[in-house]
Amino acid sequence: MAILDAAERLFAEEGIERVSHRRISAAAGQGNNAAVGYHFGTTADLVEAVVERRREAVEQVRTDLVERIAGSGDVRDWVDCLVRPSIVVLESLGSPTWFGRLSAQLAADPRRHARYVEHALRSEPLRRTVDGFRSCLPDLPEAVLRERSDMARILSVHVVADREADLAEGREPARATWTECGDGLVDALVGLWTAPVRS
Template identity: 50%
Template sequence: MTRNEQVAATREALLRAAERLFAERGVHAVAHRQISEAAGQGNNAAVSYHFGTKADLVRAIAHRHAESIERNRQRMLDTEGEFTDLRGWVAFAVRPVTEHLDSLGTPSWYGRFIAQTTGDPALRALTSEASSAASPLMGRLTEGLNRCLPDLPAEVHAERAAMTRHLITCMVAERERALADDEPTARTSWRTTADGLIDAITALWQALATTGA
């Protein structure tokens, strides 16, 4: 291997090890030394050398997956065109994520990694920043939902967008965990998991909005 190939292989091993440990134990419970050991690196400073801080490592993991999900979104738009109904835009939010999880095989850790990071305000800001940088098409999603629900108050729209993110995150993490532990799942595939999420989230956006203090 060339020097560049060795560096790339080491970075990949560290990313995969960190993602798994963060998903299984939580970000704050994992030290750089443990990541280096899990990646087969004898140098305990490998994480700092290749990525810097733990925050930089979290950002790198989130960005890598966000890029793949964004490619799925672009393919969906290229295939189906601009959506004209609410269910289409909800599918645009859901299917690129479940298709990415499907492509990772079993076991995977991305769903549980995101569930861990979104539970912490500081880490949520990091992953949101990394995902936003790699996901310009998310702006199209917001615009599409606004067009389908023009009378929905802005504060309710923001609230339901947050509910949508949490529902997708929690459900994909739960399915990923069950698959890794060889436990029964509610749905037989990632595609049908997406179907169930789209049903529920579409109904969520259509629910009567009660506003006021």
């Protein structure tokens, strides 16, 4: 839908708080400036609709990956199930894309991030992935678990958002393909989660 496409692009490029419904309507080619509010309600509802559209595709990829590695005791397999679905979807969209940069904004805003996580965890494949992942982790103190969760979230969203921005702005990204970007991100996250803890 044109409104969702325009909203995703403008939110990613300019920031969620800086884009009015009027601008989104105009970018979507809507003659009626109230079209966004009529169809989606508030900005929060519009952001949720943009996210939900991408989440459906992401969760379909995750479903396939989870089925493939069911019962695995390897933390790398489960990290891959956490990271790879978004990478696959972004790659399928061609270039430029905007969802990685939008996701980074959501991750940086505690209020929006909490809502994003709450909706995401309604997904059965994601819950299975999180459970499989946690079952493979080394025994970590609770404070370290929380700290590494925050580090992993930040790393995951910003590696993707930075690559997306590089591609959109004509810069050469660190990795040649989205698949290679996903490989590097999985390697880094496995290292993060399995690193020894200083006493």
